[in-house]
Amino acid sequence: MTREEEITKVYGGKPHVVILGAGASIASTRRNPEATGKELPSMYNITDVVGLRDIVDALPDGVYHDNFEILYSKLYDLNPLSSEIIEINKRIYDYFSGMKLPVEPTIYDYLVLSLRAKDTIATFNWDPFLHQAWSRNQPFFTEGRSLRECDNLYQFPPKILFLHGCVSIGYDATHDASGPSKYNAYTANGDLCYFEPIKLLYPVTHKDYNVDPYIKSQWIRLQRDLKEAKRVTVFGYSAPQTDVEAIDLLKEAWGEVDARAYEQFELIDIRKEDDVKESWNEFIHSHHYDYHKSFFDCSLANHLDELLKVIIIGVFL
Incomplete structure (x- = not known):
């Protein structure tokens, strides 16, 4: 099967959904430190x-x-x-x-480039890394043209969703439009938007993803894609007990595990395999899962050949 055939035909056109937790950003910064030397914090430090x-x-x-x-x-x-x-x-x-990706290619760059327009990356992280990687890799998909000028679906990058907000993204509630935080832009109708920063912190006892219209829209899109997905990759997300509503929304979209007999779950985590699998048992049908400790061992990395990596390195440097 050629690269083009795989893009258009794999899994009958169904999407690959990637869910990112704090472990994904931590893994990226350990491999390629944040450009200004900032440490990526956890909820404990x-x-x-x-x-x-x-x-x-x-x-x-x-x-x-x-x-x-x-x-x-x-x-x-x-x-x-x-x-x-x-x-x-x-x-x-x-x-x-104030955080920035370094100039050299990172795990986030490889992640964006390993997926297709029909695929989705959803992150729980506040940091700007996913948005920055998505933005700077657009030329690899569009070949220098704007997204509006592209006439082929597979020339688009994957969709990106921000389930807990993101410092890079703002929202204009009046026009129900999102874009770079604190920026002005015109809608297709000529209306001027201002993208207000999105709220990041929600108390664990009051989390309600339906209250904020932007966050609600992100979860609706993720649930739609999860229902259709044939492969799901969970990278560095431990499904914490403090985020009960998030897990409930994921379960609602995924449905009964016995009905997902042909889907594959992929887990990327540094914890022990049994512990990681236990966190996601309600999503895994029988033995239909893969476990890796490194992004570079997973199915996504296997779709990045050495030539592409060389090209990326040359462009960013």
Whole structure:
């Protein structure tokens, strides 16, 4: 089968869905450090990495928790409009919005280039890495033309979705339009949009993906693609118990596991195979799964040949 035949015919035209968690960005920055030297924080060290220690140390008794997501939820329950909540959101947004991919190709670049227009990458991460990789790799799909000038579906990059928001993306609620955060743009009707930054932090006890119209739209699109998908890759997402609503939405879209007998689940995670599989047992039919500790061992990386890697390196440098 030629490359072109595989693009058009594999799995009967059904999409490949990739779901990214914090482990994907961590893996990318360990291989290729963030361009300005910033560390990618986790929910257990974000207080010190982002610079929130002065706020956290002054919080009332009973609010502190090692897991920042739980700490934030407790603080939100006390007063969702407190000065501490406002300042925490500002500092986290400012920190992540200043992050940049290095000039050399990263795991995110390879990920974008390994997929097709019918495929989808959905991320839970706030960082701008996926959007930056998607944007700078567009010429490989469009051959220098704008997306509007392309007449072949397979000349488009994969779709990208931001399930918890992203510092790179803004939303104009009046026109129901999204684009680069804090930018102005005109709609097809000539209306001027301003893309307001999207909210990033949600308390774990009050997560409702239907409240924010942009986040709701991202989940609707992911659920649609999951229902049709023949292959799903989960990269660095541990399905945490704190995100009950997210898991419920994924289960709703995937349906009963016995009805997905011909679908394949692929897991990329540094945890032990049994632990990772246990997290996703309700999505895996029998033995229909693959497990890898590295992105470069998975099915996606196998669709990137050495020539393509050389081309990417030459263009970015």
